[in-house]
Amino acid sequence: MPKRDLISPDDLSLEELTALLDLAAEMERDGGRDLCAGKILATLFYEPSTRTRLSFESAMLRLGGRTLGFADPGTSSVKKGETIADTARMIQAYADIIVMRHPLEGAARVAADYADVPVINAGDGGHMHPTQTLTDLYTLKKARGGFQGLVVGLCGDLKYGRTVHSLAPMLARLGAKIYCIAPPELPMPEQALREARSAGAVLGETADLDAVIGQLDALYATRVQKERFPSSEEYERVKGTYVVSAALLSKAKPDMLVLHPLPRVDEIAYEVDDDPRAAYFEQAANGVPVRMALIAALLRLTGETVLAEARAAEPSTPGRARPRAAPEVCANPSCVTNHEHYLTPQFAPVPDESRLVHCIYCDHEVQA
Amino acid sequence: MPKRDLISPDDLSLEELTALLDLAAEMERDGGRDLCAGKILATLFYEPSTRTRLSFESAMLRLGGRTLGFADPGTSSVKKGETIADTARMIQAYADIIVMRHPLEGAARVAADYADVPVINAGDGGHMHPTQTLTDLYTLKKARGGFQGLVVGLCGDLKYGRTVHSLAPMLARLGAKIYCIAPPELPMPEQALREARSAGAVLGETADLDAVIGQLDALYATRVQKERFPSSEEYERVKGTYVVSAALLSKAKPDMLVLHPLPRVDEIAYEVDDDPRAAYFEQAANGVPVRMALIAALLRLTGETVLAEARAAEPSTPGRARPRAAPEVCANPSCVTNHEHYLTPQFAPVPDESRLVHCIYCDHEVQA
Amino acid sequence: MPKRDLISPDDLSLEELTALLDLAAEMERDGGRDLCAGKILATLFYEPSTRTRLSFESAMLRLGGRTLGFADPGTSSVKKGETIADTARMIQAYADIIVMRHPLEGAARVAADYADVPVINAGDGGHMHPTQTLTDLYTLKKARGGFQGLVVGLCGDLKYGRTVHSLAPMLARLGAKIYCIAPPELPMPEQALREARSAGAVLGETADLDAVIGQLDALYATRVQKERFPSSEEYERVKGTYVVSAALLSKAKPDMLVLHPLPRVDEIAYEVDDDPRAAYFEQAANGVPVRMALIAALLRLTGETVLAEARAAEPSTPGRARPRAAPEVCANPSCVTNHEHYLTPQFAPVPDESRLVHCIYCDHEVQA
Numbered sequence A, B, C: 001m002p003k004r005d006l007i008s009p010d011d012l013s014l015e016e017l018t019a020l021l022d023l024a025a026e027m028e029r030d031g032g033r034d035l036c037a038g039k040i041l042a043t044l045f046y047e048p049s050t051r052t053r054l055s056f057e058s059a060m061l062r063l064g065g066r067t068l069g070f071a072d073p074g075t076s077s078v079k080k081g082e083t084i085a086d087t088a089r090m091i092q093a094y095a096d097i098i099v100m101r102h103p104l105e106g107a108a109r110v111a112a113d114y115a116d117v118p119v120i121n122a123g124d125g126g127h128m129h130p131t132q133t134l135t136d137l138y139t140l141k142k143a144r145g146g147f148q149g150l151v152v153g154l155c156g157d158l159k160y161g162r163t164v165h166s167l168a169p170m171l172a173r174l175g176a177k178i179y180c181i182a183p184p185e186l187p188m189p190e191q192a193l194r195e196a197r198s199a200g201a202v203l204g205e206t207a208d209l210d211a212v213i214g215q216l217d218a219l220y221a222t223r224v225q226k227e228r229f230p231s232s233e234e235y236e237r238v239k240g241t242y243v244v245s246a247a248l249l250s251k252a253k254p255d256m257l258v259l260h261p262l263p264r265v266d267e268i269a270y271e272v273d274d275d276p277r278a279a280y281f282e283q284a285a286n287g288v289p290v291r292m293a294l295i296a297a298l299l300r301l302t303g304e305t306v307l308a309e310a311r312a313a314e315p316s317t318p319g320r321a322r323p324r325a326a327p328e329v330c331a332n333p334s335c336v337t338n339h340e341h342y343l344t345p346q347f348a349p350v351p352d353e354s355r356l357v358h359c360i361y362c363d364h365e366v367q368a
Helices: A014-030 A050-062 A084-091 A107-114 A130-144 A162-173 A190-198 A209-215 A232-238 A270-274 A280-298 B014-030 B050-062 B084-091 B107-114 B130-144 B162-173 B190-198 B209-215 B232-238 B270-274 B280-298 C014-030 C050-062 C084-091 C107-114 C130-144 C162-173 C190-198 C209-215 C232-238 C270-274 C280-298
Strands: A040-045 A066-070 A097-102 A119-124 A151-155 A177-181 A202-206 A218-221 A257-259 A347-350 A353-359 A365-367 B040-045 B066-070 B097-102 B119-124 B151-155 B177-181 B202-206 B218-221 B257-259 B347-350 B353-359 B365-367 C040-045 C066-070 C097-102 C119-124 C151-155 C177-181 C202-206 C218-221 C257-259 C347-350 C353-359 C365-367
Touching (some): A014 A130, A040 C050, A050 A066, A050 A130, A050 A280, A050 B084, A084 A097, A084 A107, A084 C050, A107 A119, A130 A162, A130 A218, A130 A257, A151 A209, A162 A190, A177 A209, A202 A209, B014 B130, B040 B084, B050 B097, B050 B119, B050 B130, B050 B280, B050 C040, B050 C084, B084 B097, B097 B107, B107 B119, B119 B280, B130 B218, B130 B257, B130 B280, B162 B177, B162 B190, B177 B209, B257 B280, C014 C280, C040 C050, C040 C084, C050 C066, C050 C130, C050 C280, C084 C097, C084 C107, C107 C119, C119 C130, C119 C280, C130 C162, C130 C218, C130 C280, C151 C162, C151 C209, C162 C177, C162 C190, C177 C209, C190 C202, C202 C209, C257 C280
Parallel strands (some): A040 A097, A151 A177, A151 A218, B040 B097, B097 B119, B151 B218, B218 B257, C040 C097, C097 C119, C177 C202, C218 C257
Antiparallel strands (some): A353 A365, B347 B353, B353 B365, C347 C353, C353 C365
8 A cells, every 4th residue: 555644734635634634532541552553753843842752753662663763854864965855865874754844844844755754744844744633633533523513713923833733724714614813913814714714714813812712612823933034024923912811711611722823921810721622732742642643544553544555636726746837846845855956847737716726835826 | 639749858758758769770780671661751951951951852762751841041932031830831832841940949840830731850959859869869878778877978158059059958857967068158058957956866066077988888979060159269269179189089988979069070089980989970961860750750640659648747847828927029030930931939938947038939048 | 791892894803793794694684583682772973973973873783782872072071171981981981882982093092992892993083994895895795605716996085085095905915805995196095905915915006997997896986075085276276187977887707796884975976876886875874783783793783603702813913012113103193092192002013024013903004
């Protein structure tokens, strides 16, 4: 059976997504049952991320497997100039499955293209972080049983907040509704919102959290990530605009979930931690069974088939053939194709947007 | 049964201490017998320390458990500004027990307060390093059978040497006597010496190692830690004042133990390594069975009860209630309460010193 | 049985080398069979090296053992000034076998002299990297069945390329022939070539790769290592001189192996990756079974004896006694004896060169 990877949430069909969330619940209930005994997971972190790295390592250890890798590019061959493709072809000899975090957008896709073993994207720059999305969905499903009709407020820095960009279309696909709550200078990008909007899942876009808090079944607050801001002035102005406090929660439904991908800085006051609606530490803990399920499914060790042979086609996308009028280079300076020169930029049509194509590595869109 | 932590040697009653040292001897004799199979130890090192980190990891692996963590704050979420409390609540989902080294005094106490899993302090700034103290005591007991009447010379930099601060009161409590041997500018702080002094366990304080060497059953030399000195001039002046040499040992008892927490710089000449009295490498090796015993006991996996339900009260301390006249902030700039702003400074009475209170995080004393 | 180490390929007799390569083939075929269950490998990397470190860790995990260590001197006690000797005596208490990479030449020899457990040299500055040599030989033997009469071209930076320095004499000893292909300013050092030359195994030295490519059974290309060059001008001039391309391969034998220790920079064009003669990723993968065999053999866990009690004497070297006229210090500034001052420089005769002695740590030669 050909290998599968998880680079973007779109790699999964809705059936696969549902099967993965069910398997995660089974993992949480029954433990890892040594499913991955004798298997090795490589964690290749070209950017530091304690939370994500340790949750993957914990997941693999709880499955009875073992781990190796690096937490920091300073201790890797990167300094000797090795390409992602060569690193992927090296590491596949040392491990049975690869987890990669990389600052370049599309980097994990390149690793998946070159490695014979499954690759999981643990964050590629500002592009995708699919296991965070799976964890977010698992947390909602565990608390509410399902997604149909749920009203989720995505709040804070929606422009730079990578997690909400992939959460919004998934929520729409699963039948939930969303509010986008952000200051005018940090709106959700149109590209991230398009699918939800065309599905009629966007209830509104507002800068006023107070006005909608009472309607929400879940409030998904995002960290104001200093490292994503162009200037520290812009950071300071926005930081603290949408602080979740006890006062705010007094206006919310009594069972509204407060979610946050963590780490928080000032977005959620410490007083909220003791509120039963605070679900962000539970959410962080959920990352372990979700990643256990994903690792076991990608290694085909679950007994039943969770992931089909081939990955889900992008919705309505006929193929990845390069359109005739595609540009020669990707205009996104953080795209991996602008840094790894053995790669050929490739573009695919954007569904329902005949004027646009998107880079198949970083998903940056341009006029066709 | 409620969880236990080890933040300070004072967390252990004398009975518990004895039981732990006995369990360590059993570990050294019989190995780890897979007591921790399926368990995960997290090593959170916000400051580098090869020796301590690797001895904990070796201990856990020899118990059949597994490890994850970070060795360096540069590869952690610390750079994103996450608090100790939040990190503790995250890591408890990834591991069954936490080992933490942190530059702030009181940091491990905070982690223990917030994590649901046991926390071991592997060094919190200049404050405590209780597993070093346990290892020192285990080494003495293994070589001499017990502590009653032993004469131990604590030698070198007693002002900045964290290990001797917690060793002195423990030795006194166990019936040993001590000499403090230090240059006048680097004396043992009164606070560290108080308990031993009031127990009549301090035989003398002197700058003259030669004068007392003949009376010692053990000489505990300490590293002159460059990183603890305010200036490199002060470091250079003191370095080498108390070098343990073959000439010095010719004046010592034929069975006097030479101990050192390692790494040494120049405090012990290489010629001493071949002297049968040199016990410092054995002492380093003893760190493994001691930490095996501690981990197994904290995880309640030893079959018998080593640690009681609640930790030992501080000697003669009626409680940790805040005295009426306590200060609003801790005067120690390295205290964790001055860096993590969700914490409320708290002070407790100092036994037999009615004029004093001490910070319950860093133990800094001030007038009540 | 006394412990064995692997510091230099010369530590192995030809019988031992053959037995190791056979054991590696068995490891590749049958897996690690949990031979190292309950054993711990320490990886002490004072210089970063992802490839070497991860291949050792993968090997130990595939043998059912466990690993600990550091990947970076910044996270070790090195900053506190600990010597290699003291580190070795500490780590032997935490692990059953030690792998060390260190920038100083002779460093691993020092660790082996002080540790009671086996030590494997994973690279000591520009001196030796014996497991790379074993991997290179395993790759050749696996592809060709043996070495007798094989013609191997060593190509590129032969002056600074550590791997070719130990490969050349081993190939000669095993019956292969070599061409040295290098620009005039980067020739193979005479010292590295002496044994092969006196065995009549050197077919030629040339700057012209094109002229000899048709005669080669294997082309061993080496990375132009920027960090080994005295200036970036020298680096830029040489880089790219011997690029292996499809055009070049059109002149080569249809079954010539293309080898490279990796990581490559520009020495092998990406187009060559799809050529069936490209063997460098297979070579990288071979590092795992080779290291599995070595670890299991050094730990004496293989059932049969692979390594004799004592290591092979250096060819024709009567002993390591210090010659009467030996210098007081080693003239190589990167020699470990010039940095770790408890060491006494020692020199041994050079076989068949009565005027020369070599440092027993770094192998630097001087007039006796």
